[in-house]
Amino acid sequence: MIIKMVEVTLAVYYRGTDKDGNHFGGPTYYMEKGLGKEKGFKGWAVLAVTFGVGIFITFFITLQNYTVSEAVATTFDISYYIPSILLVLSIYAIILGGLKRIGTIAGYLIPLMCVFYVGCVLIILAFNIDKIPGAFASIFAHAFTPQAATGAFAGASVAKAMQLGFARSVYSNEAGWGTSPMVHATAETNHPIKQGMLGAFEVFMDTMVICTATGLLVIVTGLWSSGLQGADLTLTALETHLGFFSRIVVALSLFLFGLTTATGWYTYYVALLNHAFQESKLKDIIMKVYKWTVPLPGAFLTFFTLSGGKTPAEIWTIADFSSVIPTFINVVVIIVLGRKFVELLNDYKARYLGIGTVDPNFKLFYDDEHRM
Numbered sequence: 001m002i003i004k005m006v007e008v009t010l011a012v013y014y015r016g017t018d019k020d021g022n023h024f025g026g027p028t029y030y031m032e033k034g035l036g037k038e039k040g041f042k043g044w045a046v047l048a049v050t051f052g053v054g055i056f057i058t059f060f061i062t063l064q065n066y067t068v069s070e071a072v073a074t075t076f077d078i079s080y081y082i083p084s085i086l087l088v089l090s091i092y093a094i095i096l097g098g099l100k101r102i103g104t105i106a107g108y109l110i111p112l113m114c115v116f117y118v119g120c121v122l123i124i125l126a127f128n129i130d131k132i133p134g135a136f137a138s139i140f141a142h143a144f145t146p147q148a149a150t151g152a153f154a155g156a157s158v159a160k161a162m163q164l165g166f167a168r169s170v171y172s173n174e175a176g177w178g179t180s181p182m183v184h185a186t187a188e189t190n191h192p193i194k195q196g197m198l199g200a201f202e203v204f205m206d207t208m209v210i211c212t213a214t215g216l217l218v219i220v221t222g223l224w225s226s227g228l229q230g231a232d233l234t235l236t237a238l239e240t241h242l243g244f245f246s247r248i249v250v251a252l253s254l255f256l257f258g259l260t261t262a263t264g265w266y267t268y269y270v271a272l273l274n275h276a277f278q279e280s281k282l283k284d285i286i287m288k289v290y291k292w293t294v295p296l297p298g299a300f301l302t303f304f305t306l307s308g309g310k311t312p313a314e315i316w317t318i319a320d321f322s323s324v325i326p327t328f329i330n331v332v333v334i335i336v337l338g339r340k341f342v343e344l345l346n347d348y349k350a351r352y353l354g355i356g357t358v359d360p361n362f363k364l365f366y367d368d369e370h371r372m
Helices: 002-013 027-038 044-060 064-076 081-095 099-127 129-144 152-173 180-184 192-220 230-242 244-277 283-293 296-307 312-336 338-353 366-370
Strands: none
Touching (some): 002 192, 027 244, 044 244, 044 312, 064 081, 064 244, 064 296, 081 296, 099 129, 099 230, 099 244, 180 192, 180 244, 192 338, 230 244, 312 338
């Protein structure tokens, strides 16, 4: 949560504003302004380009389309291709409306989806409350002493479990990846720390509440060893206790989750492209090409997975690798810029919590501090 709070706070502080009044920010912005201009580090551009390339790998390797297609197709017993194409068309419908529409739609949909899903899971857990202690015990037992693991192999299994856990957590809450700060930087806020706290809350809600509840759901329903995988496993666990209607609603919710996630990633790429090309003559052409192609790689990957007999696990291996480089670079950078976060945190505590003295000359945004 701390990493997410720091990176979001820095993204808001170092962000820029385009000619239309839209805010853009993220790791490449605080690399340029924080490392390059403030600290005089000339190699910031190399880090920014490497980070950007690492992020853009997910443009070509993304599993949102497949996950959504799996959830909807297994629920309604239809071809995976149908929800895959519907998702592509839905993404086009939203992104052609601009970034503000993305934020508005996501702001309404995501809270409702989270409340409904968590509510369904909590109902099932309440009916199986006597199994929850055993479920937690099972989680810890299999995390540190995996089944069928003995001798030196046991240590390797634990290491593998931790590796997969960290990799999935990055995809789940995006803490440290450097992606989420790009969308947080577009927010209207009067203090960077306020947005940083929202970022920290995301990690808590996503990992501690939703992911933990989902894990308990799968275990207490006894489906963890059923052989089912992915979205189908969770949906089946819901269906066994709340009926097919709950599966339908959650499947549709997953479709909307995938839609908001995909359009959120659209915002990430726009932030990177805006920073990379700025006022270049190529910028308008690149933006138009990008806007019309952004949902296609996900659909192509779904088609490839289905037609080639591949499994999501094989695709995840490549996807996991794509997150390593940008995460490493981003975490190192926010550690180096940590002092600015501390300054902003101290200012927030003085202004809103009465801890310390407010400095009337302290600037809350980089551009305000360096505006001539």
